[in-house]
Amino acid sequence: MTTTGPLQILIGVDEPMVSSLLADCPGVEIISHETLGTADTDETDPGRNTQKIAATLDALDPDCLLVTGPDSLDVAVVEAVRARGIPVVAYTDAAIDRLTTCEHISGYVRRDDGGADDRRRLLDELAWVTSQETRQQLRDSTDQVTMLHDATAELVGAETPEELYQSTVDVAANVLDFDTCYVGIVDGEYIVPKAVSTGTPDSGVRRMRIDEGLAGKTYQTKTSQLVHHIEEDSDAKPAQPSYRSGISVPIGSHGVFQAVSTHPDAFDERDQQLAELLIGHVAEILTRLRAESVVQTRQTKITRLHEGAMDLVAARSRAELFERTVIVAKTILDFDRTYIFAASGGEFVPVAKSAPPDAVDVGRLPLDYGAVGKTYRTGESRLTPDIHADADADPVGDIYGSGISVRIDDVGVFQAAARDTRQFDETDLELAELLISHVTATLKRIEAESGLRDERDRLSALFENIPDAAVTFEFDDDRPVVQRVNTMFEYVFGYPADEIVGANIDEYVVPPANDAEATTFNEKLQQGTSLRTSVRRQTATGVRDFLLHVVPVHLDQTNTGGYAIYTDVTERRERERELRRQNERLDEFASIVSHDLRNPLTVATGYLGLVQETVDDPNLEPIDDALDQMGRLIDDLLTLARKGQVVGETTTVDLQTATMDAWSHVETNDVELVVSLSEGSTVDADYNRLVDLLQNLFRNAVEHGSTSNRTNRTESGDAVEHGSTADDDPETAKTTTVRVENTADGFAVEDDGPGIPAADRESVFETGYSTSTDGTGFGLAIVRRIAEAHDWEVTVDTGSEGGARFEFSV
Numbered sequence: 178m179t180t181t182g183p184l185q186i187l188i189g190v191d192e193p194m195v196s197s198l199l200a201d202c203p204g205v206e207i208i209s210h211e212t213l214g215t216a217d218t219d220e221t222d223p224g225r226n227t228q229k230i231a232a233t234l235d236a237l238d239p240d241c242l243l244v245t246g247p248d249s250l251d252v253a254v255v256e257a258v259r260a261r262g263i264p265v266v267a268y269t270d271a272a273i274d275r276l277t278t279c280e281h282i283s284g285y286v287r288r289d290d291g292g293a294d295d296r297r298r299l300l301d302e303l304a305w306v307t308s309q310e311t312r313q314q315l316r317d318s319t320d321q322v323t324m325l326h327d328a329t330a331e332l333v334g335a336e337t338p339e340e341l342y343q344s345t346v347d348v349a350a351n352v353l354d355f356d357t358c359y360v361g362i363v364d365g366e367y368i369v370p371k372a373v374s375t376g377t378p379d380s381g382v383r384r385m386r387i388d389e390g391l392a393g394k395t396y397q398t399k400t401s402q403l404v405h406h407i408e409e410d411s412d413a414k415p416a417q418p419s420y421r422s423g424i425s426v427p428i429g430s431h432g433v434f435q436a437v438s439t440h441p442d443a444f445d446e447r448d449q450q451l452a453e454l455l456i457g458h459v460a461e462i463l464t465r466l467r468a469e470s471v472v473q474t475r476q477t478k479i480t481r482l483h484e485g486a487m488d489l490v491a492a493r494s495r496a497e498l499f500e501r502t503v504i505v506a507k508t509i510l511d512f513d514r515t516y517i518f519a520a521s522g523g524e525f526v527p528v529a530k531s532a533p534p535d536a537v538d539v540g541r542l543p544l545d546y547g548a549v550g551k552t553y554r555t556g557e558s559r560l561t562p563d564i565h566a567d568a569d570a571d572p573v574g575d576i577y578g579s580g581i582s583v584r585i586d587d588v589g590v591f592q593a594a595a596r597d598t599r600q601f602d603e604t605d606l607e608l609a610e611l612l613i614s615h616v617t618a619t620l621k622r623i624e625a626e627s628g629l630r631d632e633r634d635r636l637s638a639l640f641e642n643i644p645d646a647a648v649t650f651e652f653d654d655d656r657p658v659v660q661r662v663n664t665m666f667e668y669v670f671g672y673p674a675d676e677i678v679g680a681n682i683d684e685y686v687v688p689p690a691n692d693a694e695a696t697t698f699n700e701k702l703q704q705g706t707s708l709r710t711s712v713r714r715q716t717a718t719g720v721r722d723f724l725l726h727v728v729p730v731h732l733d734q735t736n737t738g739g740y741a742i743y744t745d746v747t748e749r750r751e752r753e754r755e756l757r758r759q760n761e762r763l764d765e766f767a768s769i770v771s772h773d774l775r776n777p778l779t780v781a782t783g784y785l786g787l788v789q790e791t792v793d794d795p796n797l798e799p800i801d802d803a804l805d806q807m808g809r810l811i812d813d814l815l816t817l818a819r820k821g822q823v824v825g826e827t828t829t830v831d832l833q834t835a836t837m838d839a840w841s842h843v844e845t846n847d848v849e850l851v852v853s854l855s856e857g858s859t860v861d862a863d864y865n866r867l868v869d870l871l872q873n874l875f876r877n878a879v880e881h882g883s884t885s886n887r888t889n890r891t892e893s894g895d896a897v898e899h900g901s902t903a904d905d906d907p908e909t910a911k912t913t914t915v916r917v918e919n920t921a922d923g924f925a926v927e928d929d930g931p932g933i934p935a936a937d938r939e940s941v942f943e944t945g946y947s948t949s950t951d952g953t954g955f956g957l958a959i960v961r962r963i964a965e966a967h968d969w970e971v972t973v974d975t976g977s978e979g980g981a982r983f984e985f986s987v
Contacts, residue, residue, distance in 0.1 A: 184307055187239035187263075195243055195268060198296050205300070208237055230257045240307045245269055245288075264306040268299055285450065324352045325451065329458050338362075338466050342372035345459050349436060350374045353451050357381060357420075358436035360428070360459075361392055365578065365597030368392050368433055383416045390414035392433045395425040402426075403449045405442045426452050429460035431467070475604050481509045482608065486615040495519075495588075495623060499529035502591070502616050507531045510608050512593040514577075518542065518549055519589040525549060528589070537574035547571030549590045552582040559583075560606045563598040581606055583613045588620060643742060646670060648682060651738035656681045657699055660738070669745065671717025682741075686714045698727065705733040714743065721747040767815055778807055810955075824863045824966040832858040832924055836917050839871035848879050848928075853918035860924070860987050862967055870963040871917075871926070873956040874983060878915045878928035914978075923969070923987040929978035938973045 183206040188195050196207055230253050242258055242265045244250055250258075250265075258265055266284035284306040286299045328348040335341035342360040349355040359382045361368040370382040385392050391413045395402050402425040407413045413423070415437065423437040424444050434456045438444065485505040492498035499517045506512040514532040516539060518525035525542040544550055548570045552559050559582040564570045570580070578598040583591045583606075591613050595601065640647055646666035650657040659682050662674050670677075670686055677685055687695045691713060698708055708727040713720050724746050729739040782804050789797050833854050840850050860867070915928045933941060942961040960983070964971040969987045976982035 184241065184303060185237070185239045186303065187234075187237060187242045194291065195245060198291060198299065199243075202296070202300060205303070208239055230254050231260075234258070234261055234263065239263060241266060241303055243268060243303070246271060266299075266302055266306055268295075325455055328352055328455075332458055332462055335462065335466065338463060338470070339371065341459065341462055341466060345434065345455070346372045346374045348455060349434075349452070353436075353448065353455065355424075355436035355448075355452075356438065358434065360432065360434055361385070362428075362432035363387060363396065363430075363599075365595075365599055367597075368396060371432075378417075381417055385414070391423070391425045392435060395427050395433050395435075399427045399430075401449055401453055403444060403446065405444075407437075407441075424449055424452050426456045427460075428456055429464060431460065431463050434459070471604055475608065478509060478608050479611065482611055482615070485509050485612075486619075489615050489619045490622075492619060492623065494627075495620065496528065498616065498619055498623060502612070503529045503531035506591075506593060506609070506612060510593075510605070510612065512581075512605075512609075514594045516592045516594075517585070517589060518592070520544060520553060520587075525553075525589065537572075537576065539573050542573075548580065548582050549592060552584050553590050556584050558606055558610055560601060560603065562601070564594075565598075581609050583609050585613055586617045586620060591616070640740075645745070646743040648741050648743075649738065650682060650741065652699070652703055655696075655699060655703070657683060657702075657738075666743070669716055669743065670714075686716075688713060688715050688720055698725075702727055702729050702739055703735060705729050705731055705735065707732065711746070721745055722750040723747075774811055775808075778804060778811065782808075824866055824963070827861050827863050827967070829859050830862045830864050830867060832860055832917075835862075835864060835867050836871060839868045840875060842868075843872055843875045843879065845875070845879055848875075848913045848915055850875075851914055851916045853916055854924070855919050858919055858924070862987075866963045866966065870960050873960050874926045875915060877956055878913065878926075878930060878981070916976075920984055920986075923985040925982055925984040927976035927978075927982035928980040929976065930980040932975055932979050933973055933981045941973060942971075 183204050185206045185208055186199065187208045196209060199205055199207055230251075234257055240263075242250075242263055244265060244267055246267065246269045264283035266286065267282050268286045268288055270288040284302045286295070286302045289295050325348070332341060332344050332348065335344055342362070345360050346358050349358045355374065357374055357377050359373040359377065360371050361382075362371045363369075366386055368385050368387055370384065373382055387393055387396055391402055391404065391410065394412045402412075402423075404410045404413055404423050404425070407415055407421055407423060415423075417437075419439045420437040421439055421441040422443045423435060426434045426449070428434055434452065436444070436448075436452065482505070485508075488505065489498060489501050492501050499519075502517060503515045506515045512531075515530065516527060516532070517529040519528045520526075524544060525546065527539050527541070530539070542549065544553065548559055548561060548567070551569050559569075559580075561567045561570055561580045561582070564572050564577050564580055565575075572580075572594075576596055577594045578596055579600045580592060580594040581601050585591055591609065593601070593605075593609060640649070640661070641663050643663060644665065646669040647663045648666055649660045649662075651660055652658070659677050659680055662672075662677060667673055672685060683692075683695045683699075694712070698710075701708060707729060708725060710725055712723050712725045714723050714725075722745070724744040725741065726744070727739055727741040730737065785797065785800055785804060788794075789801070833852055836850075836852055836854070913928060913930055915926065917924065917926050919925075941957050943958065961971055964985060967987070969985050972984050972986075974982045974984065
């Protein structure tokens with residue numbers, strides 16, 4: 178192979194583009210031969226192909242073989258080229274990684290636009306690989322590539338990123354002869370040295386911002402940098418002023434590898450290519466390790482989170498839950514700065530935090546404030562790698578660089594923050610959401626339990642403070658077993674709780690004579706029927722009467738227990754029995770009055786009538802009036818005794834009909850009735866008793882306002898309670914009017930007579946009260962008794978014309 182004269186470049190006939198690129202270049206002779214292609218190969222006789230190719234190469238004796246791809250040469254050509262030590266240059270757009278396994282490739286030029294710059298770089302590479310010095314370097318380079326491939330196994334075996342970093346600088350130093358090199362990994366806003374070659378002083382490397390110096394440029398552009406003279410490179414900011422040249426290679430998106438030297442031009446493109454080859458493997462391995470680490474860390478944290486959830490579940494209040502949440506976030510998720518904001522009263526209130534002393538003291542915030550407000554409004558979790566670049570973020574302090582926001586149901590928002598940017602990733606957000614899902618579930622449980630506790634406390638307080646004896650019980654077969662009694666039960670029945678709880682209540686409180694009744698009650702209760710009945714039970718002071726109200730736990734279905742309340746009605750029953758006895762005596766009295774008094778009165782009235790038929794004596798008229806008054810008195814006594822407080826079945830009564838019926842049974846003289854009732858006015862009443870009530874009111878009005886001479890009337894009614902002030906002179910007397918009308922809650926009866934003085938308005942309803950010499954004093958008393966029997970309220974006032982007005986609220 179000659180080394181003088183023009184460079185003889187052998188090119189296959191199927192690569193005309195390369196021929197045209199180097200055509201007319203001084204010092205270059207293009208040799209084209211079809212044997213180097215694959216079209217003339219004989220697949221049936223590989224040996225013949227090898228011999229043919231070898232003969233061609235020996236005849237042409239080229240300085241270099243130029244190809245356009247790593248796979249453009251036949252295996253036979255590769256073997257022949259390697260056997261003769263002919264360098265091969267690849268001019269291709271394939272990445273250098275594809276050439277790392279092609280040991281026959283000696284040089285590499287990346288194809289760009291096929292223009293002048295490509296030709297210049299290609300000529301430089303051809304001149305370099307064909308020089309005698311380069312031949313030796315290529316042999317060394319080939320050895321280095323081989324050693325790099327061997328070292329890859331060691332790199333692949335790294336179990337942790339830290340182990341990989343150290344192995345990388347060791348390989349760079351031992352295989353690539355890089356004296357000073359380091360691996361820098363991005364951590365937030367900085368590229369932090371993780372491994373440094375042996376012998377490098379502490380000041381030889383330093384932490385740099387991701388946009389600082391040659392390392393920052395390499396990381397930002399993801400492009401390798403070859404610097405022959407550091408002092409002439411405006412981007413370079415060496416850690417040591419003695420550094421004169423260097424190489425900077427990106428480790429994927431993870432960081433930067435750098436090698437430096439105290440000599441200028443210490444590195445060339447071959448060093449750069451070898452470094453890229455090494456770091457390409459490192460980047461792939463680091464990506465795998467990190468992915469495995471993320472999966473392992475995530476799984477570990479998920480496992481620990483589930484364990485931490487047990488701690489959350491133990492919380493008994495919202496405040497305790499929130500405090501436990503920030504502790505779990507710190508100890509398990511490694512979130513140093515966490516906050517929980519509760520939405521309350523139109524603002525966010527910080528209710529829990531876990532933060533170092535330098536953390537910002539966050540106070541109350543509006544509901545629309547920054548990322549926390551948007552998270553709460555939308556319900557969407559937020560991952561903010563760079564808080565200052567996020568338009569929605571509005572940090573309370575400027576010390577935070579990144580953060581996470583997760584909504585806690587309708588309660589509030591959980592936030593985690595870090596000083597540097599990019600401190601959280603999707604895995605952190607996922608774990609935070611998992612944590613908050615546990616918090617949300619626990620919150621619902623706490624709220625439910627709190628409601629149940631409040632309800633239980635209210636029921637317990639109600640049970641204990643019931644003024645009657647109360648007991649809860651459960652059925653054991655057919656036996657009602659006591660579960661709890663209140664204080665009043667202990668007092669009434671005389672059994673302390675610790676004695677009767679767990680016992681059959683019937684054996685303690687049911688008298689023997691009522692055993693069958695109690696058994697029937699128990700059967701009904703077990704069938705889901707509530708009871709409200711009168712019973713007799715054995716107490717500490719003897720057998721007493723009770724109103725028993727028993728409610729099963731579930732109505733209309735098979736029950737296991739219930740609640741019973743014993744209301745002592747013994748005194749009421751005694752009063753009822755006494756009242757019955759009084760009513761019996763009163764009825765007996767009424768019978769006596771009706772028979773023993775009315776008969777002599779009837780005899781006297783009859784004989785007086787006979788005398789008046791034969792004798793015209795004015796002295797007989799007072800006797801007639803007295804007998805008439807005695808008759809009215811007997812009638813009113815009978816009314817009070819038999820009807821005063823007794824009301825029969827009530828129905829819906831038309832008020833106008835009852836009014837006209839009552840008016841028709843009263844001697845009204847010249848008194849006028851005005852009915853001002855609206856059509857269809859009704860009341861719920863005993864019809865006959867309502868008519869009695871109206872009759873007494875009408876008689877009272879007639880007696881007050883009658884224009885007739887009172888001494889000349891024969892039957893004027895017997896409900897006059899006050900002396901008449903009516904003028905006895907017919908020429909000066911006026912007609913009295915009685916009006917019946919509706920009120921807001923009932924009806925009223927009023928007249929335009931003299932009225933009732935305010936001082937007498939309460940007394941007029943008293944039995945026997947009358948200001949008239951011929952009044953019985955019972956009429957208005959009967960009115961009140963009938964009203965009270967209907968549960969109506971009656972009041973007396975002054976009418977619109979100055980007379981008496983009686984209003985009934987029904």
